Amino acid sequence: MYAYSEFDRAFVRDRVSQYRDQVKRRLNGSLTEDEFKPLRLMNGVYLQLHAYMLRVAIPYGSLTPLQMRQLAAIADRWDKGYGHFTTRQNIQFNWPRLIDTPEILAALADVDMHAIQTSGNTIRNVTTDQFAGAAIDEVADPRPYAELIRQWSTDHPEFQFLPRKFKIAITGGSDDRAVIRAHDIGLQLIEVQGRIVFKVFVGGGLGRTPIIGQQLHSELAAEDLLPYLEAVLSVYNVAGRRDNKYKARIKITVSEMGIDLFREKVEAAFERLRPAFTGQDLSVLGEILAVCQSPSFLEKSQDVYFNALDSDTQFRTWVERNVTPHKHPSYASVTISLKGHGNTPGDASASQMRVMADLAERFGHKELRVSHEQNIVLPHVAQADLPEIYRQLGEHGLATANIGLVSDIIACPGMDYCALATARSIPIAQDIALRYERRESEIGDLKIKISGCINACGHHHVGHIGILGLDKAGVENYQITIGGSAGNDAVIGRKMGRGFSVEELMPALDRLIDRYLALRVDPSEAFVSTVQRLGTTPFQEALYAIDKAA
Amino acid sequence: MAAIKLPVVITANDLLSGEAVYWHPSGIWSSDLTGSKVFESLEQAQASIQGVVSDAEVIGAYLAEVLEEGNRLVSRHYREGFRARGPSNYCHGKQECLREKAAV
Numbered sequence: 001m002y003a004y005s006e007f008d009r010a011f012v013r014d015r016v017s018q019y020r021d022q023v024k025r026r027l028n029g030s031l032t033e034d035e036f037k038p039l040r041l042m043n044g045v046y047l048q049l050h051a052y053m054l055r056v057a058i059p060y061g062s063l064t065p066l067q068m069r070q071l072a073a074i075a076d077r078w079d080k081g082y083g084h085f086t087t088r089q090n091i092q093f094n095w096p097r098l099i100d101t102p103e104i105l106a107a108l109a110d111v112d113m114h115a116i117q118t119s120g121n122t123i124r125n126v127t128t129d130q131f132a133g134a135a136i137d138e139v140a141d142p143r144p145y146a147e148l149i150r151q152w153s154t155d156h157p158e159f160q161f162l163p164r165k166f167k168i169a170i171t172g173g174s175d176d177r178a179v180i181r182a183h184d185i186g187l188q189l190i191e192v193q194g195r196i197v198f199k200v201f202v203g204g205g206l207g208r209t210p211i212i213g214q215q216l217h218s219e220l221a222a223e224d225l226l227p228y229l230e231a232v233l234s235v236y237n238v239a240g241r242r243d244n245k246y247k248a249r250i251k252i253t254v255s256e257m258g259i260d261l262f263r264e265k266v267e268a269a270f271e272r273l274r275p276a277f278t279g280q281d282l283s284v285l286g287e288i289l290a291v292c293q294s295p296s297f298l299e300k301s302q303d304v305y306f307n308a309l310d311s312d313t314q315f316r317t318w319v320e321r322n323v324t325p326h327k328h329p330s331y332a333s334v335t336i337s338l339k340g341h342g343n344t345p346g347d348a349s350a351s352q353m354r355v356m357a358d359l360a361e362r363f364g365h366k367e368l369r370v371s372h373e374q375n376i377v378l379p380h381v382a383q384a385d386l387p388e389i390y391r392q393l394g395e396h397g398l399a400t401a402n403i404g405l406v407s408d409i410i411a412c413p414g415m416d417y418c419a420l421a422t423a424r425s426i427p428i429a430q431d432i433a434l435r436y437e438r439r440e441s442e443i444g445d446l447k448i449k450i451s452g453c454i455n456a457c458g459h460h461h462v463g464h465i466g467i468l469g470l471d472k473a474g475v476e477n478y479q480i481t482i483g484g485s486a487g488n489d490a491v492i493g494r495k496m497g498r499g500f501s502v503e504e505l506m507p508a509l510d511r512l513i514d515r516y517l518a519l520r521v522d523p524s525e526a527f528v529s530t531v532q533r534l535g536t537t538p539f540q541e542a543l544y545a546i547d548k549a550a
Numbered sequence: 551m552a553a554i555k556l557p558v559v560i561t562a563n564d565l566l567s568g569e570a571v572y573w574h575p576s577g578i579w580s581s582d583l584t585g586s587k588v589f590e591s592l593e594q595a596q597a598s599i600q601g602v603v604s605d606a607e608v609i610g611a612y613l614a615e616v617l618e619e620g621n622r623l624v625s626r627h628y629r630e631g632f633r634a635r636g637p638s639n640y641c642h643g644k645q646e647c648l649r650e651k652a653a654v
Contacts, residue, residue, distance in 0.1 A: 027565075029606050047609060049633050050643045051568040080642050095642065097567050344639045415629060416637035424632075426639045474627055 002147045002288050004112040011155070012109045015116060019043045020102035027099065044115025045101050048419050054093045054104060055118040060128040060146040060170075061089030061370040065357035068368055070111040072353035078104050083353065085338060085346040087410055087459055088167070089127050089370040090118060094417055116154060121162045123153035123233070127169045129177045130371035133294060134326050134333045134379040140189045140196045142172040144288045145225060151284060152226050159233055163240030164248035166233070167205075174488075179372060181213040181490040182206055182462060184250045185232060187225075196222050202232060202262070203254030206456035210492045211251045214259045216266065224274070226281045231269035235262065295365035297328045300384035308387040315390050317441075318401040323386065326379075334364075334378040334389060335371065337400040337408065341433045344426050345411040346374030355396045363389055372459075373410055375403065405440040406448060406513075407433035410459050414452025414469060415476075421452035423469025423476040428505065435506055436513075443513060445526040447486070462486035464528040465512065466493045467505075478505045482512070482539055483531040494536050496543050508543055515542035555615050555626060558595050559586040561633070562608035569643065570633040573602055573611075581644060583623050583634040588616065 004012075019039070026036040040046075044055040056071070063071075071091055075083050078100045079093040086092055096104055108114055117124055126146040133141045149168060153159065159166070170187040171178040180186025186201035198220040204213025220228055236250045239257065254262050308315050324333040336356060339345050348356070356376050360368045363385040364378035371377055381389060393399040402408050409432060412418065414425030429450055436443065449463030453470075460466030466481035477499040484493025500508045513527075515538060520530045531539060560573035564581075571579040572586040580586070589595035595613050603611040614633075615626035625631040636644035 032605050033565075033609050047563055047568050049629075050570060050636060080640070099566060415632055416639055424638065426637075430639070471629075476628060 002144075002292050009109070009112065012112070012114045012116070013106075015043065015114065016102060016105045016109050019105060023098060023102050038120070040098075040101075041119040042116070043101070043105060044118035045096075045098070046119060046419075048094070048413075048417050049415070050417065051095045052098055052101065053417065054096050054101060054115060055086070056091050056093070056108060056113060056115050057118050057125045058090050058113075058370050059150050060126055060132070060143055061130055061372075062143065063368040063370065064111075065361040065366055065368065067111045067113055068353050068357035068360070070107060070113070072350035072357070074104055074107055075350040075353070082347050082349045084344070084413065085348065085370050085374050085376070087372050087374060087412070087457060088125055089130075089372055090125055091370070092413070094413075120160075121164050121166075122160055123149075123156065123162075123166045123168065126150055126153070127167070127178055127183075127372060129171045129173055130335075130369045130373075130375075130377045131177065131324060131333050131379060132172060132369075134324075134331070135173045135175075135177075136325050136327050137174040138172045138327065139174070139191045140172045141292065141294075142170040142178075142187075142189055144285060144292045145187070145189070145222070146170050147288050147292070148226065148281065148285050149229065152229070152281070159237065162233070162237055163242050163253075164245070164250075166236075166250065168229075176486075176488045176490070177371075179459070179462065179486045179490065180204070182210075182459070182486065183213065185229065186213050189222075190219075192219055198222065198225060200228070200232075203251040203259070204490075205249050205251040206459060206461045207249070208246060208454045208456075209249075209251065210456065210461040211255060212490050212492065213251075214254065216259070216263055223282055224270075227274045227277045228266075228270055230273050231266045234269045234273065235265045239265070295367075295380055297331055297380070298382060299330060300382045302330060302384050305383045305386055308390075312387075314401070315387060318390055318399060319386065321401040321403045321405065328380075330383050331380055332383050332386065334381055334386070335403045336376040336378065336393060336398050337402055338375050338398075339402055339408050339433065340397055340400045341402075341407055341437045342430050343397075343433075345409050345429050348376070352396055352398055355392065355398065359389055359392060373408065375408070402440065404445045404447070406436040406443055406446050407440055409433065409448045409450060410463070411450040412452050412457035414450070414458075418452060418457075420455060421469070422454070422471040423452050423478065425450045425452040425458055425467075425469060428467060428469070428478065428502075431506060432509065435509075439513075442523070443517070443527070444523055446513075446528075449484075459486065460484075461492045462490060463493060464526075464531070465509070468499075470499060472499060476502055478502070480508065480512070480543065482536055483528065485528055496536065496540050498544075498547075504546075507546075511542045511545060512539055515539055554592060554613055556592060557588045557590050557616055557618065558592070558613040559583070559588055559616050559623070560595065560599050560602065560611055561586075561614045561630070562603065562611035565607055565609055568609075571608060573598075577602075579608055583616070583625065586616070586623060588618065588623065589613075 169183040172189040200217040201213035202216040369377040411425040411429040415421035451458035451460040479499040481493030
């Protein structure tokens with residue numbers, strides 16, 4: 001994994017020092033809130049419904065055990081003993097006091113972390129496949145490129161005041177686990193005639209105008225990555241709308257301009273900018289690649305593993321749901337569910353964070369990942385160690401075998417915390433998880449995603465079942481979409497009709513799921529496949545059967 | 551924007567903690583909605599907001615609609631209700647305070 005250089009450390013410490021002074025001046029009255037707000041936001045400090053919230057960047061979702069332990073220490077010392085892992089592979093603390101935020105940032109800097117560019121109209125944390133470097137279907141590890149983009153985009157003077165925030169996702173697998181086509185720029189590493197190149201998508205995004213990204217370049221040479229990104233950003237920076245916040249994302253720019261004209265402008269900008277990149281970027285990439293090596297995989301006897309598979313049905317179920325094959329045959333990637341039934345999706349207590357850090361240290365080559373689905377991944381563990389990992393996870397409420405099932409819900413913080421939310425998400429997720437706990441194995445793969453407002457942080461548009469919480473005349477109301485998908489076949493779900501009140505929502509979901517169970521060819525046909533085969537009409541009828549009956 | 555329905559209280563977020571606070575007749579900001587100064591006149595409320603809000607104490611003051619139920623004040627809109635009660639998933643923030651009070 002990449003480690004900070006002295007330059008990086010000095011840069012982050014300088015920012016902490018600047019911010020410490022800014023907080024001091026705010027508290028002594030030298031700065032008004034209007035003056036201070038953009039400064040705190042540049043350091044990831046938001047004001048939410050009940051308290052400040054600090055969003056910490058976890059670059060491409062990668063953490064060391066040391067960093068995870070520091071997050072636990074921050075949760076204990078300055079927050080309420082837990083953290084919330086987000087759909088952008090970051091972590092949020094929901095209760096810091098303003099006066100403590102400089103200390104928290106200093107504590108983050110101690111372990112090479114920060115909260116820079118986790119807010120504002122800048123390039124945000126680059127996200128990637130949680131199985132990067134471990135996945136069987138991977139053409140190349142996307143993390144070195146993500147790191148290159150991180151270094152290029154951090155404090156980039158030209159891109160600090162873009163028309164709107166800007167999100168880049170990158171994947172190296174043939175299966176898109178990073179939802180690249182729902183990002184402003186999506187990058188997919190592919191191999192063409194022995195060369196690693198990028199397929200580039202642009203103009204994807206969810207929010208109030210959900211759009212699946214379009215292909216901008218089919219085979220971008222890896223060495224042209226930064227000049228090409230700079231060209232895309234330069235075109236957007238000039239052409240992006242600044243007159244209307246809701247039309248300011250690049251998806252609107254591309255959509256209004258048309259992909260062909262946008263591409264022409266990018267190509268022209270690229271021709272102009274390319275000569276300015278004289279090899280420094282490639283030299284940095286070389287340095288990153290040199291330190292971002294695969295761990296040395298160990299060969300261990302797998303007897304314990306196979307015996308446990310044979311003798312322990314709960315362990316076997318957990319392996320089936322939460323363990324993913326690894327490029328090394330005797331290794332695996334473990335997804336630790338942060339979706340215990342009835343818990344808040346994505347939350348981990350400080351003690352759970354320490355357990356996960358210890359497991360990564362002892363069994364996982366000192367690597368942890370945050371997935372965009374709000375779980376934690378140990379990307380490299382020997383199969384021989386899986387029984388012991390499972391046992392230890394079980395002791396700390398972390399062995400829920402539900403990855404990909406109904407209860408593995410993505411949910412934004414919603415109106416329990418977020419100042420922008422129009423309805424709650426968390427209690428809805430908790431209710432669903434508890435309601436279907438006993439039936440979810442029978443139901444099979446089903447991704448439910450819940451957003452508490454139209455900004456769609458819960459990715460509801462790409463949920464097999466999407467739930468959007470709205471304010472309907474002063475009452476929480478939940479709209480349902482179905483048939484969305486976040487993978488290679490990314491598609492926006494279809495809105496079904498009128499929304500449901502809190503009381504109506506669970507019975508409506510029952511009708512939807514019962515209809516699926518009645519219509520599927522067999523248990524191997526997942527919910528979304530049945531929707532694709534039959535269309536949405538039968539499901540819409542099930543949802544609104546109650547209206548017809550009335 | 552919909553017209554504000556009376557009565558209203560003045561609410562904001564505390565500068566140090568970010569907590570939702572309410573203007574009380576005693577001239578302090580309190581985390582309790584109960585006991586807030588209730589305005590039956592929009593003009594008075596708007597005039598008061600100019601007078602009482604200090605940038606050194608609170609952030610983003612505005613008028614929140616309430617209902618008077620007997621001796622109790624309740625928020626008219628559920629968003630304000632959540633601000634006044636705290637999150638529903640943990641006993642944190644105001645819920646923590648309520649629990650502590652109940653335990654005393």
